[in-house]
Amino acid sequence: xxxxxxxxxxxxxxxxxxxxxxxxxxxxxxxxxxxxxxxxxxxxxxxxxxxxxxxxxxxxxxxxxxxxxxxxxxxxxxxxxxxxxxxxxxxxxxxxxxxxxxxxxxxxxxxxxxxxxxxxxxxxxxxxxxxxxxxxxxxxxxxxxxxxxxxxxxxxxxxxxxxxxxxxxxxxxxxxxxxxxxxxxxxxxxxxxxxxxxxxxxxxxxxxxxxxxxxxxxxxxxxxxxxxxxxxxxxxxxxxxxxxxxxxxxxxxxxxxxxxxxxxxxxxxxxxxxxxxxxxxxxxxxxxxxxxxxxxxxxxxxxxxxxxxxxxxxxxxxxxxxxxxxxxxxxxxxxxxxxxxxxxxxxxxxxxxxxxxxxxxxxxxxxxxxxxxxxxxxxxxxxxxxxxxxxxxxxxxxxxxxxxxxxxxxxxxxxxxxxxxxxxxxxxxxxxxxxxxxxxxxxxxxxxxxxxxxxxxxxxxxxxxxxxxxxxxxxxxxxxxxxxxxx
Amino acid sequence: xxxxxxxxxxxxxxxxxxxxxxxxxxxxxxxxxxxxxxxxxxxxxxxxxxxxxxxxxxxxxxxxxxxxxxxxxxxxxxxxxxxxxxxxxxxxxxx
Numbered sequence: 323x324x325x326x327x328x329x330x331x332x333x334x335x336x337x338x339x340x341x342x343x344x345x346x347x348x349x350x351x352x353x354x355x356x357x358x359x360x361x362x363x364x365x366x367x368x369x370x371x372x373x374x375x376x377x378x379x380x381x382x383x384x385x386x387x388x389x390x391x392x393x394x395x396x397x398x399x400x401x402x403x404x405x406x407x408x409x410x411x412x413x414x415x416x417x418x419x420x421x422x423x424x425x426x427x428x429x430x431x432x433x434x435x436x437x438x439x440x441x442x443x444x445x446x447x448x449x450x451x452x453x454x455x456x457x458x459x460x461x462x463x464x465x466x467x468x469x470x471x472x473x474x475x476x477x478x479x480x481x482x483x484x485x486x487x488x489x490x491x492x493x494x495x496x497x498x499x500x501x502x503x504x505x506x507x508x509x510x511x512x513x514x515x516x517x518x519x520x521x522x523x524x525x526x527x528x529x530x531x532x533x534x535x536x537x538x539x540x541x542x543x544x545x546x547x548x549x550x551x552x553x554x555x556x557x558x559x560x561x562x563x564x565x566x567x568x569x570x571x572x573x574x575x576x577x578x579x580x581x582x583x584x585x586x587x588x589x590x591x592x593x594x595x596x597x598x599x600x601x602x603x604x605x606x607x608x609x610x611x612x613x614x615x616x617x618x619x620x621x622x623x624x625x626x627x628x629x630x631x632x633x634x635x636x637x638x639x640x641x642x643x644x645x646x647x648x649x650x651x652x653x654x655x656x657x658x659x660x661x662x663x664x665x666x667x668x669x670x671x672x673x674x675x676x677x678x679x680x681x682x683x684x685x686x687x688x689x690x691x692x693x694x695x696x697x698x699x700x701x702x703x704x705x706x707x708x709x710x711x712x713x714x715x716x717x718x719x720x721x722x723x724x725x726x727x728x729x730x731x732x733x734x735x736x737x738x739x740x741x742x743x744x745x746x747x748x749x750x751x752x753x754x755x756x757x758x759x760x761x762x763x764x765x766x767x768x769x770x771x772x773x774x775x776x777x778x779x780x781x782x783x784x785x786x787x788x789x790x791x792x793x794x795x796x797x798x799x800x801x802x803x804x805x806x807x808x809x
Numbered sequence: 810x811x812x813x814x815x816x817x818x819x820x821x822x823x824x825x826x827x828x829x830x831x832x833x834x835x836x837x838x839x840x841x842x843x844x845x846x847x848x849x850x851x852x853x854x855x856x857x858x859x860x861x862x863x864x865x866x867x868x869x870x871x872x873x874x875x876x877x878x879x880x881x882x883x884x885x886x887x888x889x890x891x892x893x894x895x896x897x898x899x900x901x902x903x904x
Binding site for chain 2: 408409411412413504505518544547548550634637639640641643644651655658659660661662663665669670671672674675676677678680681684686689690692693694696697698700706707709710711712713714715716717719751752755766767768793
C-alpha cells in the first residue's frame with residue numbers, strides 16, 4: 323500500500339480516496355463520509371513529515387471502517403435503524419491501533435444490519451452493489467468494506483466475521499479477506515453479534531498488506547479479556563526466511579506436525595489438505611475447477627495434496643444457525659430504545675416502548691435470528707437444539723485438529739457460488755444461509771481463514787478460495803497465500 | 810416439528826416484539842423452514858461428547874480488583890438518550 327512520505331502526501335492520498343468514493347457513490351458503499359475530519363488528519367501527518375518527525379507504519383493510508391466499529395467519528399449504526407443517531411463516545415481498540423499508526427478513516431461502510439446476512443441486502447440503508455457487476459450483490463455482511471477495497475477507493479477496510487462475513491464478500495469482489503484466529507484482534511468497541519464466534523479482520527489487495535495490518539492490530543487488550551497473548555508479532559516465524567514447515571512454532575499444529583525437513587533443503591514437502599466432502603454438485607463447477615487448478619499449481623511447486631474426510635462439517639451450518647442465533651438473541655436484547663439509538667414515538671408505557679422500538683428498529687432478518695435464538699434456548703428445546711449443537715461443535719473442532727495432523731493448511735471454496743443477483747435470495751432465508759456452508763465451521767472451531775482471489779469465471783465474476791490454518795498460525799497462513807498469487 | 814401461529818406469537822413475546830399480522834404470517838413460514846433445516850442435527854450421534862461453548866484457549870484471565878478509568882463519562886453516556894432529567898434517563902410510565 324502507498325504510505326505517505328515527502329513526495330506523496332497524506333493529503334494527496336486522502337483526497338484521491340475521497341474523490342473515488344464520490345465517483346462510485348452509486349454502489350452504496352458508505353453510510354458516512356468524513357471529508358473534513360480525514361483531511362484534517364492528513365494535514366497533521368503531512369506537517370509531521372515536513373518537520374522530519376517520526377510517523378506511523380500506516381501514515382496517511384486512507385481506509386474504510388465497517389459501520390459496526392465504534393469510533394468518535396460519525397454515528398455507529400451497524401446499518402440498523404435501531405442504532406440511528408448513535409454517536410459513540412468510545413473508540414474500538416482495533417481502530418485506535420490502526421489510527422495510532424497513522425491510518426485515516428475516510429468513511430464508514432454498509433453492512434447487513436447487525437452483520438446478519440450474506441449479501442448486504444439486509445441493511446437499513448439498502449444494498450451495496452458488487453464491484454464487478456452492479457446487478458449483483460457485494461456479499462455480506464461486510465459488503466461495503468469489500469467493495470471499497472475492490473474498487474480501489476481505499477487501501478484497506480475493516481470487517482467482522484462471525485460465519486463468513488469477511489471471507490464471502492472478499493471472494494465476491496476479488497480481494498483478500500482474513501478472519502483471524504478467535505481472540506487474535508480485540509473485539510472491544512465492536513457491536514457484538516455472537517460473542518463466541520465474532521472475529522475482527524481486514525480486506526486488502528495483497529497478503530503483504532494483510533500482514534502489516536495484523537502486526538499493527540492484533541494482540542492482547544486489557545479491555546477484551548478474550549484476546550490471546552500477542553502471538554502474531556512475537557511468533558518466532560517473524561523475519562524467518564526458512565520455509566514454513568521447518569520453522570519453529572510457539573504452539574503445536576502446522577509446524578510441529580509437518581514432515582521433518584533437512585536443514586538447507588530448498589523446498590520442503592508442505593502438505594495441503596483438500597476436503598473431499600466439499601467436492602460435490604453443491605459447489606459451482608467453475609469454482610471446483612479453480613480449486614483443482616490451484617492444486618496442480620501447488621503440486622508443481624513441490625507441495626503434497628492430501629485428501630481429507632471431515633464428515634461432521636456437513637452439520638456445521640445447522641450447528642451455526644443454532645449457536646449464532648442463540649448468542650444473537652442474548653446480545654441484541656440490550657437494544658430497547660432507552661439508553662441510546664432509535665426510540666419509537668408511539669409508546670404509552672415502558673413495555674410498549676420496548677415492543678414498538680424493537681419492532682420498528684430491527685430488520686426482518688434480525689427478528690428471525692432473535693426469535694430462532696429464543697426458540698433454541700427455550701425450555702423444552704434447549705437439549706435438542708442448543709446443547710446438541712454445542713456437542714456437535716466439539717466434534718467439528720476435533721475434526722479440524724485431526725485434519726491438521728495430516729496437513730499444514732487446508733484449501734477449500736469460500737462459498738458455493740460466485741456473487742448472485744440482487745434480490746435472488748433475499749426472500750428465502752435458508753437459501754441465503756447456505757451461502758455460509760463452507761465458511762462457518764472455521765468460526766465454530768476458532769481457526770483462521772483467508773479468502774484469496776483466484777481469478778474470474780467465464781461471466782467475469784471473481785472467484786475466491788479459502789485457506790485454513792491451525793489456531794495461531796495466522797502469519798504462516800498469510801505467508802503461504804503468496805504461493806497462490808496469480809502470476 | 811410443526812411451528813404453529815401461537816408459537817410465533819410466543820417467540821415474539823419472548824423477543825419483545827409487537828408483531829403485526831403480516832409479520833406473524835411471514836415469520837411463521839420463514840421460521841418453520843429454518844427450524845426444519847437446523848433439525849437435521851437430529852441424525853448426528855453426539856452421545857458421550859462434551860459440549861463446547863467457547864473456543865478461546867485460555868481460562869480464568871484475572872485482573873486486580875481496581876476501578877479502572879472509563880472511556881466514557883456519565884455526561885457523554887446520558888447525551889445518547891432521548892430524554893434525560895437530573896442525570897437520569899426518562900422513560901414512559903412503568904405501571
